[in-house]
Structure formats: C-alpha cells, structure tokens
Amino acid sequence: xxxxxxxxxxxxxxxxxxxxxxxxxxxxxxxxxxxxxxxxxxxxxxxxxxxxxxxxxxxxxxxxxxxxxxxxxxxxxxxxxxxxxxxxxxxxxxxxxxxxxxxxxxxxxxxxxxxxxxxxxxxxxxxxxxxxxxxxxxxxxxxxxxxxxxxxxxxxxxxxxxxxxxx
Amino acid sequence: xxxxxxxxxxxxxxxxxxxxxxxxxxxxxxxxxxxxxxxxxxxxxxxxxxxxxxxxxxxxxxxxxxxxxxxxxxxxxxxxxxxxxxxxxxxxxxxxxxxxxxxxxxxxxxxxxxxxxxxxxxxxxxxxxxxxxxxxxxxxxxxxxxxxxxxxxxxxxxxxxxxxxxx
DNA sequence: GCACGGTTGTAGCGATTGCTACAAGCCCTT
DNA sequence: AAGGGCTTGTAGCAATCGCTACAACCGTGC
Numbered sequence: 001x002x003x004x005x006x007x008x009x010x011x012x013x014x015x016x017x018x019x020x021x022x023x024x025x026x027x028x029x030x031x032x033x034x035x036x037x038x039x040x041x042x043x044x045x046x047x048x049x050x051x052x053x054x055x056x057x058x059x060x061x062x063x064x065x066x067x068x069x070x071x072x073x074x075x076x077x078x079x080x081x082x083x084x085x086x087x088x089x090x091x092x093x094x095x096x097x098x099x100x101x102x103x104x105x106x107x108x109x110x111x112x113x114x115x116x117x118x119x120x121x122x123x124x125x126x127x128x129x130x131x132x133x134x135x136x137x138x139x140x141x142x143x144x145x146x147x148x149x150x151x152x153x154x155x156x157x158x159x160x161x162x163x164x165x166x167x
Numbered sequence: 168x169x170x171x172x173x174x175x176x177x178x179x180x181x182x183x184x185x186x187x188x189x190x191x192x193x194x195x196x197x198x199x200x201x202x203x204x205x206x207x208x209x210x211x212x213x214x215x216x217x218x219x220x221x222x223x224x225x226x227x228x229x230x231x232x233x234x235x236x237x238x239x240x241x242x243x244x245x246x247x248x249x250x251x252x253x254x255x256x257x258x259x260x261x262x263x264x265x266x267x268x269x270x271x272x273x274x275x276x277x278x279x280x281x282x283x284x285x286x287x288x289x290x291x292x293x294x295x296x297x298x299x300x301x302x303x304x305x306x307x308x309x310x311x312x313x314x315x316x317x318x319x320x321x322x323x324x325x326x327x328x329x330x331x332x333x334x
Numbered sequence: 335g336c337a338c339g340g341t342t343g344t345a346g347c348g349a350t351t352g353c354t355a356c357a358a359g360c361c362c363t364t
Numbered sequence: 365a366a367g368g369g370c371t372t373g374t375a376g377c378a379a380t381c382g383c384t385a386c387a388a389c390c391g392t393g394c
Binding site (some may be wrong): 004009011044087088090091092093094095097098099105106109110112113116129131132133135136138140141142143144146149151152155156158159160162163166 | 170176179210254255256257259260261262266267272273276279280283296298299302303305306307308310311313316317319322323324325327329330
Binding site for chain 3 (some may be wrong): 365366367368369370371372373374375376377378379380381382383384385386387388389390391392393394
C-alpha cells in the first residue's frame with residue numbers, strides 16, 4: 001500500500017485500489033483500521049519512517065568541512081532522483097497541511113524537525129551558531145526542492161551554487 | 168468560482184459545487200468550457216493573474232537599499248496573511264506539478280519566473296550579480312513559505328533573519 | 335459434538351463524480 | 365408566422381466513493 005501511495009499519490013489512495021495493491025479487499029481494510037482516516041494516518045507514519053531510513057543511508061556521515069560543503073552535501077542527497085516519489089507525496093502533505101489539516105501538519109513538522117537535526121549534526125564543528133546555520137541551509141534546500149518540483153531547477157541550482165560559494 | 172477554489176481548494180473543485188458558487192448548473196459549465204480540465208485551466212490562469220495583481224500592490228516599489236533589505240521586504244510581502252488562501256492553493260499546484268502534470272507545472276513555472284523578475288527589479292543597483300542574488304532570495308523565501316505551511320515558521324524566521332543580517 | 339469469538343467474502347447502500355441525451359425556451363431572419 | 369441556431373433546465377448515465385449488513389468460514393475451549 002505504501003508503494004501504491006508513492007506511485008499514485010494521496011488522491012489515488014481510495015480503499016479499493018489500496019486493497020487491490022495489498023491483495024485484500026476494502027472490507028478488510030476497514031475491518032483492520034477502522035476507517036480510512038486511520039489507515040492514511042498509519043500509512044503516513046510508515047512512509048515517514050521509510051523516508052527517514054532512506055535519507056539515513058543517503059545523507060553523509062560525520063561532519064562537513066565548511067558551511068558550503070554542508071549545504072552542498074545536503075542538497076545533493078535530498079535532491080537525488082531516488083527521492084522523487086517521496087517528494088511528490090511530500091508536496092501533497094504540504095498542501096494538506098497548508099489547508100489546516102492537523103494530522104498532515106504534525107507529520108510534516110516532525111519530518112522537518114528531524115531533517116533540521118540532521119543538518120545541525122552535519123554542520124562543521126567550527127560553526128559558532130550551528131542551529132542558525134542549519135535553519136538557513138534547510139530553508140534554502142527546501143526552497144530549491146520546491147523550484148525543482150515546478151521545473152525551475154535552474155533557479156535552484158544557481159541559488160545553491162551562490163550560497164555554497166558564499167558560505 | 169475563483170473564490171470557491173481559494174476557499175475549498177482544488178480537491179473541492181467539482182462541477183456541481185463550482186456551478187452552485189457561480190449561480191448556474193454543472194450542465195452550463197461543461198457547455199461553456201467544454202470539459203472540466205479546460206475549466207480548471209482557465210480558473211488557474213485567472214487566479215494566477217489575481218495573485219499577480221495582489222502581489223503587485225503588496226510588493227514594494229523602487230529599489231531596496233541592500234540585499235538584506237530586499238530579502239526582508241519580499242519575504243514580508245509574500246508572507247502576509249492576506250495571501251494565505253493563495254498559498255494553500257499554491258501548494259496544491261506544486262503537488263500536481265511534482266506529479267508530472269504539465270498544465271500545473273507550466274502555470275507554476277510562469278508564476279515563479281514573474282516573481283523572480285520582481286525580486287530582480289527590486290535588487291539594489293549596487294548589486295553586481297542581480298540575477299544571482301534574486302535567485303537566492305527567491306529560493307530562501309519559497310523555502311520559508313513551505314516551512315510556514317507545515318507550521319515551522321520559527322525555522323523560517325530564523326533562516327530569514329540570518330540571511331538578512333548576512334546580506 | 336458444539337457453541338463461540340475472530341476473520342473474511344458478497345452484496346449493496348446512498349452519495350458524488352464528470353458528462354450527456356433530450357427537449358424546451360430564446361432571439362433573429364425570412 | 366415559421367424556421368433555425370444559441371442557450372439552458374431536467375433527468376439520467378456509468379463509475380467510484382467510504383462504509384455496512386449479512387452470512388459463512390476458521391480454530392479453540394468446553
């Protein structure tokens with residue numbers, strides 16, 4: 001079912017297709033999860049964990065040599081093509097969160113917090129304000145990813161290159 | 168109909184509710200626009216123009232005193248609460264674009280290009296690489312807006328403050 | 335042997351989806 | 365007055381939505 005959501009998105013996540021993907025029936029999904037909302041909730045946390053694990057493998061370990069290196073590495077890792085399905089889902093989550101849906105907003109916020117922690121840990125030791133630098137890197141990377149999503153990777157590339165050169 | 172989409176989002180933009188909002192019938196919408204896809208397309212361009220006009224009024228005129236001022240002013244203007252409905256719609260457009268929908272991607276790209284032009288025009292004359300600086304500002308502001316959407320405005324604020332102080 | 339609770343399949347509910355067939359109105363021209 | 369094209373209302377199509385009623389299965393404990 002997670003694979004189905006990654007491929008077809010949240011809007012295609014209706015009970016019968018999900019059940020078919022899971023090799024069961026919509027009847028069973030309701031029986032096990034109670035209702036669709038609970039199902040989607042569990043799917044979301046499962047996918048958040050899967051995304052987190054995948055990022056764990058893709059993100060560099062240790063410390064960056066400089067702020068610029070940190071931004072470069074984080075941007076390269078999170079913009080890797082293997083994460084495209086996750087990002088497609090991510091923007092749907094953001095859209096729901098932006099409409100005030102608390103479940104999605106909390107889920108998205110948790111992911112952002114975790115990602116921020118990662119960037120912070122990867123910041124070079126020489127950095128005085130590690131948290132502040134990480135917040136700036138995260139904001140830039142997320143902006144770049146949005147620009148990727150709408151086909152403006154050129155802007156994202158230029159912005160990142162400039163920031164990397166500066167920091 | 169535009170007001171209805173701004174309030175209820177694209178997922179609530181089915182023919183009958185839209186027709187009711189317009190004071191007509193679904194039958195008439197199909198008659199005038201041919202099919203739903205064309206309707207949404209026209210609605211999208213209409214809303215893009217409305218958003219553009221609203222930004223035109225909200226964005227400062229003239230030139231910023233510095234890169235930092237430019238970022239500050241653009242961020243303050245685009246994050247104003249009056250644009251919240253547009254942003255909620257924006258993330259749905261981004262989500263569709265990210266899934267490969269060409270109509271939404273092109274529409275979103277056009278808006279980004281226009282916004283980039285604005286930032287460029289507002290860049291101080293002393294700036295040597297006005298385009299590059301504008302790209303970086305745009306990326307930061309869009310990242311901040313995404314963080315706003317998922318309830319992480321604290322990260323966005325800190326990142327912007329840091330970038331403003333630096334530039 | 336037999337009842338019992340946990341699990342599953344079948345069928346169907348009412349609502350909503352985009353869209354269409356049909357016919358009745360409308361105004362303009364002849 | 366009669367016809368013709370543009371517009372519109374009514375009704376309905378097949379498909380899908382989340383969900384449920386009902387009955388049949390299953391292994392376990394008595």
